[in-house]
Amino acid sequence: MFCASFAPAITFGGLLGKYTNEKIGILETLMAQCICGVLWGIFAVQPLMIMSATGPVLVFEVSLYAFCTNLNIDFLTVRLYAGLWVLVISIITVAVDGSRMLRYVTRFTEDIFASLISVIFIAESLRFLYQTFIHNPVANFEFYRHIRQKCELNAFNGERNDSQMLSICNGEPNTALLTTFIMISTFALAYGLRLLRQSYYLGRTLRRALGDFGVLIAIAVVASVVHLLVPDPYLQRLEVPDHFSFTNIEARQHGLFVSAYLPLNQLWVIIVAIVAALLVFILLFVETEITELLLSRKDRCLVKGSGLHWDLLLMGACTLLCSIFGLPWMCAAAVQSLAHCSSLSVPKKTAPGERRGVDYVLEQRVTTIGVSLLMGLFAFGGSYLRLPLASLFGVFLYLGVMNLTGVQFIQRIILFFIPGKYFPDTPYTESVDIRRMHLYTAIQIICLIIIYAVKYFKRTALAFPFILMLFILLRQFFLKKIFTEKELKALDGDDETNNENGWLEKDFFEDAPLPV
Structure with a gap:
């Protein structure tokens, strides 16, 4: 479980540092996961849930940073007030039994x-690669010598280099190709090990272990090869201090605790924080409660019940605590939580050919607390955590692709290009007319384009959780007037596909409806 949790933590932490100008980075992410994980393991009703940095919250934090930068207000101070309001909203939601609203999220x-987060992950990975080629063109020695001489001559004469010249004055001839190799190798190795998990090669236990630890194995192998064989070319790496400290104290501009001070002419920031709290609460609420429900399904065979209200309240308290210390917000990670539950599940003894099932689950709090403490221990890693950014973007690309696994929306998009006689036997192909099914898919495509456009522009990026909430209203009120109840049940219901190997063999990315 540590391996399954550590790889996303360093990936999201490293990228958060890149996009927030190192106000929050990898060390803060590891400490946040340590603190929140220990508190969750001790006090949560459902301790099998893993608290972690997740893609949706990462996307929101980056959008909030860009929003605060445009308004020239302090990012961490806004997060402090937002964390306070998240706790208040959590208390109000629990008081009015707000968890019942979850049934409207279909x-x-x-x-x-899930598609939005995947598109963002893939687009940002390709954007990083494109910028690397712009700043480090693939050219011969004469090209770089000419550029360097011209840059030095302009600097000596007091002339300013144009923007295109300035972008490659410090370029390196081998950086772009090496970055491409690292990124693609990390993605290919992690993806290949995930495919191995669902194959018939090797033993069941070994292939499951390789698949579950695939991301960490890919990062370690690629980083080791680069360090041993090609150490010379310049590569962008994670900014990590040599000793235990904040990622960048100067960029942070706060001490151990984030200052709540606001000048009189910036008291309106509290209003901004309320809006930010409402938006991030939508993400935290959906991810935490849906993960709780996934673990409460009958086929998981958990004896202890779930605590939708208490755990939501605890999530709000953890959010405030992270805001006080200037740490990234944590929430329940669906994929890691399902993997945690599976690792503690003891299968029934069955005869050959019978469907595998779960006999019982070793429900306890030790693993959650232990994994969290190990996260905190690795925050002392110092220079050993200075991984190439290309490797992390390879993981980013991998998560973007894997988040689409099992997404019915993507499967129906593919059906646009397949003749009807070759359609798979699924409820939405057997119970719904082809044109009606394509209409439903087209509506989802339009919604995806709209929410991506909102996220793309910096001035509106912060509002993407609100647009997501509007889609819930669209589903509940507008689509019911277009499609019949039978059609909606087939298109918008849970899959009931047979799994002859039992759910233990099912890929956790496919089993979890939420992105990593």
């Missing part, structure tokens, strides 16, 4: 949400 919204 596959229609979940698929759009």
Whole structure:
């Protein structure tokens, strides 16, 4: 479980540092996961849930940073007040039994949400690669010598280099190709090990272990090869201090605790924080409660019940605590939580050919607390955590692709290009007319384009959780007037496909409707 949790933590932490100008980075992410994980393991009703940095919250934090930068207000101070309001909203939600609102979040919204996060992950990975080629063109020695001489001559004469010249004055001839190799190798190795998990090669236990630890194995192998064989070319790496400290104290501009001080002419920041809290609470609420429900399914065979209200309240308290210390917000990670539950599940003894099932689950709090403490221990890693950014973007690309696994929306898009006689036997192909099915898919495509456009522009990026909430209303009120109840049940219901190997063999990315 540590390996399954550590790889996303360093990936999201490293990228958060890149996009927030190192106000929050990898060390803060590891400490946040340590603190929140220990508190969750001790006080949560459902301790099998893993608290972690997740893609949706990462996307929101980056959008909030860009929003605060445009308004020239302090990012961490806004997060402090937002964390306070998240706790207040959590208390109000629990008081009015707000968890029952979760029944309105259906596959229609979940698929759009997962697709949005995947598109963002893939687009940002390709954007990083494109910028690397712009700043480090693939050219011969004469090209770089000419550029360096011209840059030095302009600097000596007091002339300013144009923007295109300035971008490559410090370029390196081998950086772009090496970055491409690292990124693609990390993605290919992690993806190949995930495919191995669902194959018939090797023993069941070994292939499951390789698949579950695939991301960490890919990062370690690629980083080791680069360090041993090609150490010379310049590579962008994670900014990590040599000793235990904040990622960048100067960029942070706060001490151990984030200052709540606001000048009189910036008291309106509290209003901004309320809006930010409402938006991030939508993400935290959906991810935490849906993960709780996934673990409470009958086929998981958990004896202890779930605590939708208490755990939501605890999530709000953890959010405030992270805001006080200037740490990234944590929430329940669906994929890691399902993997945690599976690792503690003891299968029934069955005869050959019978469907595998779960006999019982070793429900306890030790593993959650232990994994969290190990996260905190690795925050002392110092220079050993200075991984190439290309490797992390390779993981980013991998998560973007894997988040689409099992997304029915993507499967129906593929059906646009397949003749009807070759359609798979699924409820939405057997119970719904082809044109009606394509209409439903087209509506989802339009929704995805709209929410991605909102996220793309910096001035509106912060509002993407609100747009997601509008899609819930669209599903509940508008689609019911277009499609019959039978059609919606087939298109928007849960899959009931047979799994002859039992759910233990099912890929956790496919089993979890939420993105990593």
